[in-house]
Amino acid sequence: GYVRREGSLRGGRWITAQPDALLEQWARRDDWTRRVTVHQYSLLLPIDQAAHEVANGLGANQRVAFTQWFAAQLRFPYTEAPVISAYVDTLPLDSVLERLTAREVPSGGRLWLLRPKDEGVFQFTQTVSGLNLVSDAQICLDLLQVGQRGPDAAKALREWEGFRR
Numbered sequence: 001g002y003v004r005r006e007g008s009l010r011g012g013r014w015i016t017a018q019p020d021a022l023l024e025q026w027a028r029r030d031d032w033t034r035r036v037t038v039h040q041y042s043l044l045l046p047i048d049q050a051a052h053e054v055a056n057g058l059g060a061n062q063r064v065a066f067t068q069w070f071a072a073q074l075r076f077p078y079t080e081a082p083v084i085s086a087y088v089d090t091l092p093l094d095s096v097l098e099r100l101t102a103r104e105v106p107s108g109g110r111l112w113l114l115r116p117k118d119e120g121v122f123q124f125t126q127t128v129s130g131l132n133l134v135s136d137a138q139i140c141l142d143l144l145q146v147g148q149r150g151p152d153a154a155k156a157l158r159e160w161e162g163f164r165r
Contacts (some may be wrong), residue, residue: 032145035117039091040109044101050111051084053100055131063089063122064132067142069153071133078156079149085112087121136164
C-alpha cells in the first residue's frame with residue numbers, strides 16, 4: 001500500500017502513495033550499524049572548506065553524497081553541523097587525506113566517511129550549493145541514528161514545506 005501504479009501497464013509509472021508512512025516504517029526497521037561502516041577523521045580545515053575538498057578531491061571515479069547534519073543544514077538550516085558525513089565508494093588515498101589535513105581517529109572525528117552496504121544511497125541524489133547530497137528521506141533516516149540533535153534536525157527537515165522537493 002505504500003506505492004501505486006499510475007497510468008497504463010506499458011506507459012505508467014510507480015509513485016509513492018504514502019511517503020510519510022513509508023519513511024516511518026523504514027525508520028522503524030533501520031539498523032545503522034548493519035548498513036554502514038563509519039570511518040572518522042580529525043580535520044584542521046573549516047567544515048565548509050573541507051566539504052568542498054572532499055567533494056572535489058576524492059577522485060574522478062569516486063561517488064560522494066553528503067548526509068546527516070551537513071546535508072540537512074544545506075537543505076533546511078536548523079542546527080550547525082558538528083560533523084561532515086558523506087557516503088563514498090572507497091576510502092581516500094593517504095595523499096588525499098594529507099591534502100584534507102585529515103587523520104583517521106577512533107572517535108570524535110569531524111569528518112565521517114561512510115561506506116554503505118547498499119549502494120541505493122547514491123540512487124536519488126540532489127545538488128545543493130554545488131554539492132551532491134543524498135535524498136531528503138535518506139538524510140532524515142541517517143539523522144535519526146546518530147544523536148547530537150540529529151532527531152531534532154530530522155523532524156525539522158520533515159516538517160519543512162520543501163521536504164522531498
